[in-house]
Amino acid sequence: MAKYKLQINSKSYQADVEPDTPLLWVLRDHLGLVGTKYGCGIAQCGACTVHVNGEAVRSCVLPVSAVGTSKVTTIEGLSEKGDHPVQVAWDEVDVAQCGYCQAGQIMTAAALLKKKPKPSSEEIDAAMTGNICRCGTYHRIRQAVQVASTKTK
Amino acid sequence: MKLAATAGGGLLLGFNWTNSGAATASVVNNTALAAGTEFNSYLSIAADGIVTIFSPNPEVGQGIKTAFPMIVAEELDVDWTKVKTVQAPLDKNKFERQVTGGSGAIPHSWKRLRQAGATARQMLMEAAAKRLNVPAGELSTEKGMVIHKASNKKLSYGELAADAAKLTAPTDVKLKDIKDFKLIGTSVKNVENKNLFTGKPLFGIDFHREGMLYAMIQRPSAFGMKIKSADVTAAKAMPGIVDVVTFNNNVAVVGKSTWQVMKARKALKVEYEKEGDLESTSDHDRLFTELMNNGEATERRKDGDVEAAFKNAAKVIKSEYQCPFLPHSPLEPMNFFAHVRPDGVELVGPTQTPDLARNETAKLLGIDPEKVTVEMTRMGGGFGRRLKADFAIEAVEVSRLVKAPVKLIWTREDDMTGGSYRPAVRYRFEAALDAQGNMIGYKLRGVGINAGNSTREHNFPSGAVDNLLIDSVEHKSPITTGAWRAPITNFLAFAEQSFLDEVAITAGKDPVQFRLDLLDKAKKAPVGEIKYDIDRMKAVIQLAAEKSGWGKKKDVAQGFSVYFSHLSYVAQVGEVAMQNGKPVLKKIYAAADCGVVVNLSGARQQVIGGVVDGLGHAMYGNLTFKEGAPEQTNYNSYRLIRINEIPEVEVHFVDNGIDPTGLGEPALPPTGAAVANAIFKATNKRLKNQPFIEQDAFKGVS
Numbered sequence A: 001m002a003k004y005k006l007q008i009n010s011k012s013y014q015a016d017v018e019p020d021t022p023l024l025w026v027l028r029d030h031l032g033l034v035g036t037k038y039g040c041g042i043a044q045c046g047a048c049t050v051h052v053n054g055e056a057v058r059s060c061v062l063p064v065s066a067v068g069t070s071k072v073t074t075i076e077g078l079s080e081k082g083d084h085p086v087q088v089a090w091d092e093v094d095v096a097q098c099g100y101c102q103a104g105q106i107m108t109a110a111a112l113l114k115k116k117p118k119p120s121s122e123e124i125d126a127a128m129t130g131n132i133c134r135c136g137t138y139h140r141i142r143q144a145v146q147v148a149s150t151k152t153k
Numbered sequence B: 001m002k003l004a005a006t007a008g009g010g011l012l013l014g015f016n017w018t019n020s021g022a023a024t025a026s027v028v029n030n031t032a033l034a035a036g037t038e039f040n041s042y043l044s045i046a047a048d049g050i051v052t053i054f055s056p057n058p059e060v061g062q063g064i065k066t067a068f069p070m071i072v073a074e075e076l077d078v079d080w081t082k083v084k085t086v087q088a089p090l091d092k093n094k095f096e097r098q099v100t101g102g103s104g105a106i107p108h109s110w111k112r113l114r115q116a117g118a119t120a121r122q123m124l125m126e127a128a129a130k131r132l133n134v135p136a137g138e139l140s141t142e143k144g145m146v147i148h149k150a151s152n153k154k155l156s157y158g159e160l161a162a163d164a165a166k167l168t169a170p171t172d173v174k175l176k177d178i179k180d181f182k183l184i185g186t187s188v189k190n191v192e193n194k195n196l197f198t199g200k201p202l203f204g205i206d207f208h209r210e211g212m213l214y215a216m217i218q219r220p221s222a223f224g225m226k227i228k229s230a231d232v233t234a235a236k237a238m239p240g241i242v243d244v245v246t247f248n249n250n251v252a253v254v255g256k257s258t259w260q261v262m263k264a265r266k267a268l269k270v271e272y273e274k275e276g277d278l279e280s281t282s283d284h285d286r287l288f289t290e291l292m293n294n295g296e297a298t299e300r301r302k303d304g305d306v307e308a309a310f311k312n313a314a315k316v317i318k319s320e321y322q323c324p325f326l327p328h329s330p331l332e333p334m335n336f337f338a339h340v341r342p343d344g345v346e347l348v349g350p351t352q353t354p355d356l357a358r359n360e361t362a363k364l365l366g367i368d369p370e371k372v373t374v375e376m377t378r379m380g381g382g383f384g385r386r387l388k389a390d391f392a393i394e395a396v397e398v399s400r401l402v403k404a405p406v407k408l409i410w411t412r413e414d415d416m417t418g419g420s421y422r423p424a425v426r427y428r429f430e431a432a433l434d435a436q437g438n439m440i441g442y443k444l445r446g447v448g449i450n451a452g453n454s455t456r457e458h459n460f461p462s463g464a465v466d467n468l469l470i471d472s473v474e475h476k477s478p479i480t481t482g483a484w485r486a487p488i489t490n491f492l493a494f495a496e497q498s499f500l501d502e503v504a505i506t507a508g509k510d511p512v513q514f515r516l517d518l519l520d521k522a523k524k525a526p527v528g529e530i531k532y533d534i535d536r537m538k539a540v541i542q543l544a545a546e547k548s549g550w551g552k553k554k555d556v557a558q559g560f561s562v563y564f565s566h567l568s569y570v571a572q573v574g575e576v577a578m579q580n581g582k583p584v585l586k587k588i589y590a591a592a593d594c595g596v597v598v599n600l601s602g603a604r605q606q607v608i609g610g611v612v613d614g615l616g617h618a619m620y621g622n623l624t625f626k627e628g629a630p631e632q633t634n635y636n637s638y639r640l641i642r643i644n645e646i647p648e649v650e651v652h653f654v655d656n657g658i659d660p661t662g663l664g665e666p667a668l669p670p671t672g673a674a675v676a677n678a679i680f681k682a683t684n685k686r687l688k689n690q691p692f693i694e695q696d697a698f699k700g701v702s
Ligand code: FES
Pocket: A037, A038, A039, A040, A041, A042, A043, A044, A045, A046, A047, A048, A049, A058, A059, A060, A061
């Protein structure tokens, strides 16, 4: 066990865990941030997507010991009031079916739009293809990313 | 449920949305509560005008948490923004159909929900009539207000709630005319959006209780194996591990965090031994052939004289179709919280059948079911998997053995290798045509592996063919199966609708006209029982043909499919274009008749999601076995459809005012054949087996 100081959603957290513990489980089991989801554990589904220094990262394969002083953002911290353009677009388009994958989808989309505020349809697909939605909400995800891109300045 | 919350100055109406024989809605007061009146739903109107609807059905993504209140609110004439919905826990005896499955939630409760809303509305009007001293007949309602037009007076529901609570609920209320609906049929956003999109703990896997332990189970390595011995010393010594316990064929590792438990489970040294057949996919292929020819078949339906029809046929068409096992793969894996205490059991988690979880727990522990409480969480998908209670019972077993509150989690690998699959099935179809190309004989044999009846003998084209024989052969296997979204029909529809395409083409007929002719024949001269509605089926066929411009397009190849399942009708047209010599699926049109559409936004997603699900699994889904062990264990080897692989989907609903008939499943079954028939049109290659990606037409195509 070792103590890790983490910068998550602009707050300081401490976790006393083993070095190989994936950030996903530190968030979920130790810090009570359960918005980040487990789907596969092997970087295949995207349910666990968070931002590390602004980049979309699969937290299920990121050992806590590798996080260091990086700034981590989870779905809980994407915006203060749940009004990030992507979150607003997700509501407008009414994207969710079961909703389980959507935190990961939103985090991937937010990272994409930060880099590319006006992505083409192909760029959206390319960025979102790592995120599985078992309920098949892909059409709405695509549409919501487009809607969000009109809201981002 | 805290009923006292609305006692001060509000109206609380109890009703029973599941049992059509139960008492109608009535006011809940202390007398009714003391008498133990059996309600399972409640509607409260508070003094501030906020309407709260307690819905007991678990939410799996089918959108009932939004659709149920919409139905009540419609009849109540209340402003939608003033409506709140609350998920009610499993309440002792009071839930008769607290199940999510079989696309039954909305059809089941449609009338009762409407009555509840209408009852409350009528009581509010009566209270207003007294207050204003006018006849109730002069009053109308709008957006949470009772209005007296003549005097231009308005009273809000909130102001009237306390008075209404003193009245006796009327037993016969008038429901709205469907054409006066204002809310039903519109697009209403999911009531849970905000919570979902900000990461609130809604799902079973998110549940946390101070002091709870985490558990994972090592199950047998293959179907047909059992534990011989387990050396748990190394695992037990790992950090964070509290205990390792064994029950039935399972070794459970219990500890302080998910990761520690996951790691320790890998340190278990478990030896297995054979207890049944260790089947491989190659064995199944061989078995299918054997049983198709020589198996002991159970007759399901027989009309006319099939033998004579085939003897006299001008032409006979024979074809076989096969599908593999599939895991359900809901994105949230199985999990459950259980706390077995001396005085009772607390269960919390994602289940489609809370009642089953409660009863099986009671049976296991030898206690009264009343001592078991079940709290239902939101579910990260179900697709039939959460109709079983095995994972809840595992949590109970572990909690009992370690005497602590436990959250049991399955990994993705556990989910994919843990069984309860869609059964693998092979079908053989035979059709006899006369000299004019009329189908005078039809035979279907299904061979299934733990599939039960692998046919649906009363579905189309039964009733439209003079001589027909449908039977099935069952193979019992150690590989466990279960209901998978649109059970049996998820593949049977593909096989049947592909075969009918073969027959139509052989008979030189247009596939759409061929089906319409059969339906006309069934209407004019029905053969045996007909258990589908011919007119509704024809209507969706015609709607799909019209919207897709069937037969009129030059640049795409079209394929047709239609299916009736779970009381609803869906027809689909697939469109394929050849690009660089390869077939590319461009678009799918879906025409659905599910009766009245409650929430248009939710309903559209159910259809689109069903199409994507049907397409994805037909295209890629493949679970194979080697000596009893699944060869795919996670999403790297088991392929699910992704965003870059979806065609455009265009959805249309038939508007016929019929009571809702469900939409969670019916859009899935027709998709495979709409696609495969279009691919045949484009390539002359017939896809007979799933997954498509491994068939000839797709070799070399990614
Ligand atoms: S849980 Fe991390 S990618 Fe699936």
